[in-house]
Structures are given as structure tokens and as C-alpha cells.
Amino acid sequence: MSAQRFTWKIGGEAGFGIVTSGVLFAKMCAAMGRFTADYNEKPNLIRGGHNIHQVTVADEPVFAVSFSVNLLLALNRETVFLHLTELAPGARVIYDDDKAHIAAGELARTDVLLCPVPLMKLTQEAKGDEIMRNTVGIGASLAFMGCAFEPLEDALKKTFGRKPDVCTQNIAAARLGFDYVRAHYAHDLLPCMLGANTVHDKIVIAGNEAMALGAIQGGCTFYAAYPMSPSSSILHFLAAHDHDTGMVVKHAEDEIAVINMALGASFAGARAMIGTSGGGFALMVESLGLAGIAELPLVIIEVQRPGPATGMPTWTEAADLRFALHAAQGEFPRVVLAPGDVEECFTHTFLAHNLAERWQLPVIMLSDKLLGETNRSIPPFATKGMRVDRGKMMSEKELEKAKQFHRYALTDDGVSPRSIPGQKGGIYLSNSYEHELHGYSDETGEMRIAQADKRMKKLAHLLPEMPKPLLIGEKGASLTFVTWGSTKGPAREAVVRLNEEGMKANMIHFAGIWPFPVKEATELLNAQKHLVLVENNATAQFGGFIREQTGIHIEDKILKYNGRPFFSEEIMATTKGRLN
Structure with a gap:
């Protein structure tokens, strides 16, 4: 283990705050000025099954979590043996010997130090529930890292500050775990004291949250989704902040309703975005074609998971690329973006909204479970110079001056003037049929070619704006x-x-x-x-x-x-x- 980098892991049964503990640990380390990256695994179960959260901490930027674990907090016996091969030489394992006894020689590793800590007894001493064992374990972990207790106390206050009694109990539990290790393992602390050249002005954020913030920055005013792992946290985040942003956030009855609501909102002049995973996107495909022929701006976030069909809902994969490129019948222009980190999740979601409206087409954002649900500590997003561009949206004055409004006018760049319902002089027809300049159905070969060419020429013109x-x-x-x-x-x-x-x-x-x-x-x-x-x-x-x-x-x-x-x-x- 490098003195400038180490990896901590917590594991146990689902329902015992594994992910919450992992995020708390990452935020604590970030508040100490460290850089972090994390990763979680959880089965597709409401309760039960094995969960983990893994955090890599360093003095320099961390771009992904490391495989080798230096400090394992095992909330049950299963965790120790499931992750035995991941433990680096010299790793410490915190576990409760009263609840998960490991006999001498059973571990079959002589280069790993077992460090029993009475997690349940200390939890009871703090008058806490069983779930609070994780807090005791984090306190013990901090002591093994050779750090002061105050950063954890501050992190607990930020997490549980609205519940004073719960906050007090958690601080007491963490302190007991911390003091126990200091008293019993003073000579077994990890050599992982990090250097002093640290940056404290950081946020800990996951890709889904970063995309939600990118949408807010991009002026999104309508978001719809049907909960589907691993995209659901976008819906949760935006719904929690809808009063602050003024965004309309809809939990629809299914994915077909999601995309059709969004297209209606877009037609009405809202900046619209939807979120789903591969199976939900499959249900949206017919209406994706409607967005194409009606030239309605729309941002679609597709957070991938292993398929086909239900596949593995809570795991990661990136196998929907061809699907995103070719979904829907016929040919029409679309943009496909695939951010690679939380910074790009923010900037490219902002970009997606501008591209969708400037070029009047659907923009598909391909993410995945890994990027969407796991966190990195990074400097706050830079927003200077970000400007919302609504493209050829006609104002009342522009429509008044225009001799005639042609919604699907043939233009050099393929983008036609756009109005919204209620604007005087901006009436047009929008539907799923091939059409002439006003939007009325037209099946002549000449107009079909003219409109298809108009739409497709957008791609060449927008290419310079692509990453x-x-x-x-x-x-x-x-x-x-x-x-x-x-x-x-x-x-x-x-x-x-x-x-x-x-x-x-x-x-x-x-x-x-x-x-x-x-x-x-x-x-x-x-x-x-x-x-x-x-x-x-x-x-x-x-x-x-x-x-x-x-x-x-x-x-x-x-x-x-x-x-x-x-x-x-x-x-x-x-x-x-x-x-x-």
C-alpha cells in the first residue's frame, strides 16, 4: 500500500446501511482534503443478499476505485471470506468476533491481520440499534488510519443534523469504535497517513446527480421518468429539489407515458428531459421516432445495465451503444453522447440541452450503473461561460414581422424556425406523418426527399459542436x-x-x-x-x-x-x- 493511497471496504447484508456508510466515509475523507472514488455492489433484492461499498482515498486525484483492499469492515462472517482474495498484503480486517467468529488458521492468509472489534456490544453501549454497527466500524476504521476523530464527527453532524437524538447516538457509537481501536491496536495502525498537500474545496457526487445538476444548469424545466435501476436516483434528486428549481418533475405510470409527456412538454416550449435504462428505452422507441420526424427537442438519459430483458438490474455494463445509435424505424438525426466521468456528466448534460434545442432533435446520453451510482470527490463544477441557447425559437415580435411562418421550412442548416402554442402567427401542425412546410401530411416524392434531406443535413452542421x-x-x-x-x-x-x-x-x-x-x-x-x-x-x-x-x-x-x-x-x- 502506498502511503499516499489506500482502499477501504465495507460489506454485509443489505438493509444495514452499507451504501450510506460508504458515502459517509467518502465525504469524511473529502472533508479532510483527500481525493476519493467509490464503487458499490448490491443484488436485485429489497432486503437481504450481500452488499459492499468500496472507497479509494488518495492525496492526488482518483479516477476509479482500486481492486486491492487495505482495510475491510466486515459486518458479517460472509464478507471476510467473499473478499479474502481482494485483501492486499498487510490489510486489516475489522469484524465482530462475537457475531462472526473466525478460528485460528481458518483464514488461510498469514499476511492479513484480523482485528476483532465488539461492534454489537459497543452499539448497545451507545444505546443504538443494530444498524448502528456500521457507525462503530467507521469510527474503528478512522482510528486504524491514524486520523483524528473530528472529521467523522463533522460528517455525522452533516448527515444526521436534522435528527439530534440520532446524531448524538451515532457520534457516541463512532467514538466508542475509535477509542476501542486506539486502546487495543495502538501498534497495528495502518501506515496510510496522507500528506498535507490537499484540496479541501471538493464535492462528493455521483454521475446521476451530476447529470441532474447539468440539466438544472441547462435550463431544463420538465423531467419525467418511471423508476428503473440504475437511473432512478436522477428522479429522486430532481423531485427533491423541484421547489428550488421550478422544474416540473413527473413520476409517470410507465415509460411510454414518460416520453410522450416529455414530447408534449417540448412542443409546448419546455426544455424536456427523461431518464431510464435499456428496458425502459425499448418501450420509448416508437415515440423516439416521433421526436425525429416532428423535430422536437428532447434529452434522453439511458443509464445502462446488463441485458437482455430484465438482465441484471443492479449491475453494470455498456452494451446499448448500437441500440442507441439505431433505435426507431426509419432514418432521422440524433445525437449520442457518452460521458466518461462525473465532470462530463455535468458538462455534457448541459451541452445536450443546447444541442437538442439548437438542432431540434433528440439527444441520447449513454451512462451506466458504474458511472451513474458511484461517487468521486472533485472540485465544484465551473459554470462560468455556460449560456442557455434555445436556437431558432421565434419571439412574438419575430413572428409578427414574418410574412409567413413555415415550421418546417427548408433551410441551409436543416433547422427551421420554431414557435410554441399560443403565439400569434405561429400556428402549425405537428404529428407523426411526413409533411410539407406547415406540417400537413404530404406523400409526394419530392417533398419526402426535401424534408428527409433537411433533417439529415443537421448532422454535418452540428458536428463542430460535438466533444x-x-x-x-x-x-x-x-x-x-x-x-x-x-x-x-x-x-x-x-x-x-x-x-x-x-x-x-x-x-x-x-x-x-x-x-x-x-x-x-x-x-x-x-x-x-x-x-x-x-x-x-x-x-x-x-x-x-x-x-x-x-x-x-x-x-x-x-x-x-x-x-x-x-x-x-x-x-x-x-x-x-x-x-x-
């Missing part, structure tokens, strides 16, 4: 990872660590998927010595898409599709094994 492929690391590296979406984080960690070991590596990250920047991508990819594709699916969908667009075939691939995310260690190990 460009990003080269991360030094030029001239012997190895270049190619990523899209959430693989950015673990690949970036691998680049950093490979370079620390003397192996020259960099990466190319794509967040702007469609329209694809063919020229920039071709030049950048061809300039690299050895390309390695990193994808969280079974068929290398993005690799095939790159070949389709550029003719470049990336032969070396690292694919993962077991519902778990990539860790930097496995990317490094696989790469070294192949190159050697």
Missing part, C-alpha cells in the same frame, strides 16, 4: 487505450500507474459518439503505436463502430461483461501479459 476525442497522457506512448463511457476512469488510472512503473502509456477517450468525428478520430488513432480497446461489453461494439467509420480495426481488445466494472489493476495485468 472531440481526447488524448490523455503524453504523445508518443508505446501503448494507447481506447475508451468510451465509464471505462475512462479505470483506464486513466491504469495509464497513471503504468507510467509510474516506467511503461509509456496514454489513452484516447470518446464522449461524442454520434455524429462521429471521423477526421479527428482517424488522425488521432493512426498516430498511435499500439491501440488497445477497453469495453464493458462482449462484442466490442465501439470497436466495430470505429472500424465502420474510419476503417481502423483495433485488434487488441480487453472486454468485460460479468456485470462488474473494470479495475485499473486488471487492465494493467492483462496488458502486461499480452505485451510480454
